[in-house]
Amino acid sequence: MSITTGTEGESVTPANPASDTVAQTTDVTALLERGRALSAPVLRAAVDRLAPPMDTVAAYHFGWIDAEGRPSDGDGGKAVRPALALLSAEVAGAPAEAGIPGAVAVELVHNFSLLHDDLMDGDEQRRHRDTVWKVHGPAQAILVGDALFALAYDVLLELGTVEAGRAARRLTSATRKLIDGQAQDISYEHRERVTVEECLEMEGNKTGALLACAVSIGAVLGGADDRTADTLEAYGYHLGLAFQAVDDLLGIWGDPEATGKQTWSDLRQRKKSLPVVAALAAGGPASERLGELLAADAKSSDFDSFSEEEFAARAALIEEAGGREWTAQEARRQHAVAIEALHGVDMPHQVREQLTALADFVVVRKR
Amino acid sequence: MSITTGTEGESVTPANPASDTVAQTTDVTALLERGRALSAPVLRAAVDRLAPPMDTVAAYHFGWIDAEGRPSDGDGGKAVRPALALLSAEVAGAPAEAGIPGAVAVELVHNFSLLHDDLMDGDEQRRHRDTVWKVHGPAQAILVGDALFALAYDVLLELGTVEAGRAARRLTSATRKLIDGQAQDISYEHRERVTVEECLEMEGNKTGALLACAVSIGAVLGGADDRTADTLEAYGYHLGLAFQAVDDLLGIWGDPEATGKQTWSDLRQRKKSLPVVAALAAGGPASERLGELLAADAKSSDFDSFSEEEFAARAALIEEAGGREWTAQEARRQHAVAIEALHGVDMPHQVREQLTALADFVVVRKR
Numbered sequence: 001m002s003i004t005t006g007t008e009g010e011s012v013t014p015a016n017p018a019s020d021t022v023a024q025t026t027d028v029t030a031l032l033e034r035g036r037a038l039s040a041p042v043l044r045a046a047v048d049r050l051a052p053p054m055d056t057v058a059a060y061h062f063g064w065i066d067a068e069g070r071p072s073d074g075d076g077g078k079a080v081r082p083a084l085a086l087l088s089a090e091v092a093g094a095p096a097e098a099g100i101p102g103a104v105a106v107e108l109v110h111n112f113s114l115l116h117d118d119l120m121d122g123d124e125q126r127r128h129r130d131t132v133w134k135v136h137g138p139a140q141a142i143l144v145g146d147a148l149f150a151l152a153y154d155v156l157l158e159l160g161t162v163e164a165g166r167a168a169r170r171l172t173s174a175t176r177k178l179i180d181g182q183a184q185d186i187s188y189e190h191r192e193r194v195t196v197e198e199c200l201e202m203e204g205n206k207t208g209a210l211l212a213c214a215v216s217i218g219a220v221l222g223g224a225d226d227r228t229a230d231t232l233e234a235y236g237y238h239l240g241l242a243f244q245a246v247d248d249l250l251g252i253w254g255d256p257e258a259t260g261k262q263t264w265s266d267l268r269q270r271k272k273s274l275p276v277v278a279a280l281a282a283g284g285p286a287s288e289r290l291g292e293l294l295a296a297d298a299k300s301s302d303f304d305s306f307s308e309e310e311f312a313a314r315a316a317l318i319e320e321a322g323g324r325e326w327t328a329q330e331a332r333r334q335h336a337v338a339i340e341a342l343h344g345v346d347m348p349h350q351v352r353e354q355l356t357a358l359a360d361f362v363v364v365r366k367r
Numbered sequence: 368m369s370i371t372t373g374t375e376g377e378s379v380t381p382a383n384p385a386s387d388t389v390a391q392t393t394d395v396t397a398l399l400e401r402g403r404a405l406s407a408p409v410l411r412a413a414v415d416r417l418a419p420p421m422d423t424v425a426a427y428h429f430g431w432i433d434a435e436g437r438p439s440d441g442d443g444g445k446a447v448r449p450a451l452a453l454l455s456a457e458v459a460g461a462p463a464e465a466g467i468p469g470a471v472a473v474e475l476v477h478n479f480s481l482l483h484d485d486l487m488d489g490d491e492q493r494r495h496r497d498t499v500w501k502v503h504g505p506a507q508a509i510l511v512g513d514a515l516f517a518l519a520y521d522v523l524l525e526l527g528t529v530e531a532g533r534a535a536r537r538l539t540s541a542t543r544k545l546i547d548g549q550a551q552d553i554s555y556e557h558r559e560r561v562t563v564e565e566c567l568e569m570e571g572n573k574t575g576a577l578l579a580c581a582v583s584i585g586a587v588l589g590g591a592d593d594r595t596a597d598t599l600e601a602y603g604y605h606l607g608l609a610f611q612a613v614d615d616l617l618g619i620w621g622d623p624e625a626t627g628k629q630t631w632s633d634l635r636q637r638k639k640s641l642p643v644v645a646a647l648a649a650g651g652p653a654s655e656r657l658g659e660l661l662a663a664d665a666k667s668s669d670f671d672s673f674s675e676e677e678f679a680a681r682a683a684l685i686e687e688a689g690g691r692e693w694t695a696q697e698a699r700r701q702h703a704v705a706i707e708a709l710h711g712v713d714m715p716h717q718v719r720e721q722l723t724a725l726a727d728f729v730v731v732r733k734r
Contacts (some may be wrong), residue, residue: 119509154539
C-alpha cells in the first residue's frame with residue numbers, strides 16, 4: 001500500500017494491520033460504491049425538486065452538468081459519509097436502505113456548507129472546477145446553499161416518523177457545529193497565532209460533527225437508542241479528526257495530481273492548519289524561524305507572487321519543527337480513539353469490520 | 368381610522384366594518400404585544416446560544432445592540448407572525464404558550480431570509496439601520512443567516528414530540544417556498560416584463576408561505592390535525608398576499624416617516640411590484656407611456672441621479688393606468704379570501720374574532 005501522507009520514510013499506517021490486505025481494500029471500495037449507488041439517485045431526485053434555476057446551479061455544483069449545462073461525469077467526492085450512513089443503519093440491525101434518507105440529508109448539508117464556505121472564503125476552485133459563486137454569482141451560491149439546507153430537512157421529515165424527528169435533531173446539532181467551525185475558521189484568519197487546541201476544536205466542528213452525524217443518523221432511522229447513537233458519534237467524530245489531520249497533510253504535501261489542488265495549497269492560502277500550528281507550538285530554532293517568516297508573510301505585499309521555492313522552504317521548516325510528524329501521529333491517535341469507541345456498541349461482526357476498514361481507509365487515502 | 372394605502376379619496380377598508388371600532392383596534396395592539404412579550408425572551412435566549420461573534424451579529428440584526436455593541440431598543444418589526452402563532456395554538460384549544468416555540472422558529476427563519484436577501488439584493492438599510500452585511504461584512508451575513516436557520520430547527524425539535532416533527536416539516540415547506548420566491552424575485556429583476564400572475568406567485572412564496580406557517584405551526588404544536596392546519600394555512604397565505612399588496616402600495620406611496628424607507632422606494636429599486644405590473648398589464652395610454660419610460664430607465668445611466676419629480680411622474684402614471692387602485696382592490700380581495708377560509712375551522716369564538724381583527728389590521732396598517 002502506497003502512503004503519501006507521512007513524513008519521509010514513515011507512514012500514517014493505521015494501528016490495525018488487517019487493513020493492509022487486498023481483501024480489505026477491495027471491501028472499502030465496495031462500501032464506498034454501495035453508498036454512492038444507493039444514495040445518488042435519491043439525492044438527484046431531491047435536487048431535481050428545486051425550482052429553476054436553482055436545480056441547474058445545484059447540478060453544476062454536484063458535477064452532474066458543466067458550466068454550459070452539458071451533462072458531465074463530475075467528481076462527486078469520496079462518498080465516505082453515505083457509506084457510513086448505510087453501515088450505520090446496519091449497526092441497528094436495519095437494512096442498509098433504511099439509512100438512505102440520512103445519507104442524502106447529510107450530503108445535502110455538507111454541500112450547503114461547501115457552497116457558502118467557498119463564497120465566504122473566496123475559494124475559486126473545488127473538485128478541479130470553478131466554484132458556484134465564480135460561475136453563477138454570489139447570490140446563486142447563497143440561495144442554492146439555503147435551498148440544499150432546507151431540502152435536507154424535507155428528505156428526513158417527509159418520512160413522518162418519530163425516528164426521523166430524532167435524526168433531524170441530530171442533523172441540526174451537527175449543522176450548528178459546522179457553522180460554529182466556519183465562524184472559528186474565519187476568526188482565526190485574522191489572528192497571528194492559533195493554538196493546537198483551537199485548531200482541533202475548529203476541525204472537530206467543521207469535519208468531525210457531520211461525519212459523526214453520518215455514522216449515527218442511519219442507526220437512529222433504523223431504531224437505535226440514543227446511547228448507541230452517541231457512541232457511534234464518538235467514532236465518527238474522531239474519525240473526522242483523523243480525516244482532517246490527513247487532509248491537512250495533503251493540503252501541504254499532497255500530490256497536486258491526486259488532490260486536484262495546487263502545490264503547497266494550504267500554505268498559499270495562509271491556512272493555519274494542524275502541521276502549521278503544531279510546528280509553531282513546538283519551539284526550537286525551526287519553529288522560531290517559521291514564526292518569523294509567517295509573521296512577515298502576513299504583512300508582505302509580494303505574497304501572491306511567491307515562488308515554489310519560497311513555499312517549499314516554509315514546508316521544510318514545518319517539517320523540521322516536527323509539524324508534519326505530529327500531524328501524522330495525530331491522525332493515528334484519532335484513528336485509534338475512533339476504533340476504541342466502536343467497542344462500546346453491539347453490532348454484527350461484519351459491520352464492525354467494515355467500520356474498521358473505513359476508518360483505516362480514511363487515514364491512508366491520497367486525496 | 369386613517370388609511371394611507373388606497374388611491375386618493377378611497378381606502379383599503381376591510382370588508383368587515385367591525386374593525387373600525389376602537390375596541391378592535393386596541394385588541395390588535397394587545398395581541399401584537401402579547402406575541403412580542405411571550406416570544407421575545409425565548410428568541411433572545413435562543414440567539415444567545417450562538418457562538419461568538421455570531422451572537423453579537425445576530426443581536427445587531429435584531430436591533431438589540433447598535434453597531435458599536437451598545438444596548439439598543441431597536442424596532443423589531445410589527446410582530447404579526449408571533450401574534451398569529453400564539454393564536455394558532457388557541458385555535459387547537461391549547462394555551463397560547465404552546466405556540467411559542469413555533470413563533471420563535473418562524474421568526475428565526477424570517478430573519479435568516481432577511482439577512483441573506485439583503486445581501487443578495489444589495490440592500491443597505493433595514494428598519495432604519497445599516498444592514499448586517501454593511502456593518503459586519505458579507506461573510507457574517509451569510510454565516511449568521513445560516514445559524515439562525517439551524518437554530519429554528521433546534522428550537523422546534525428539542526421539544527422531542529411527534530407534533531414538533533410535524534411542525535418542523537411545515538416550516539421546511541414554507542422555507543422552501545420562501546427560497547423559491549427569492550429565486551423568482553432575482554430572476555424577475557433581469558426581465559423587462561413580469562406578469563401579474565408571476566408577481567402574485569412570487570409574493571405568495573416570499574410572504575404568503577411563512578405567514579401561513581405562522582398560523583398553522585401553533586395549532587400543530589397544540590395537537591391540531593392536518594386538515595385544520597391546512598385550512599389555517601389558507602387563511603395565512605391569503606393574509607400574506609393582502610399584507611404584501613399593502614406593502615407594495617406603501618413601497619411607492621408610503622410616508623417615509625412611517626415606513627422608514629425613502630420616498631418612491633420601490634421605484635428607486637426598479638422593483639416590479641404589484642402596482643407596476645398591474646399598470647403595465649392594464650393597457651391604454653398611461654400604461655403604454657409607463658412601459659416606454661421604464662424600458663428607457665432600465666438602460667439609463669442617469670437613473671441613480673433621478674429627481675423626486677421623475678419618480679413622482681412614474682408614480683402618477685402607475686396610478687393613472689390603474690395600478691394603485693388594482694392593488695388596493697387586490698388587498699381587499701385577498702383579505703376577503705383569508706376571512707372566508709376561517710369559516711372552515713372550528714375554533715373558540717374569541718380566537719376567530721382576534722384572527723379577523725389581525726387580518727383587518729394587516730390591510731389598514733401604515734407601515
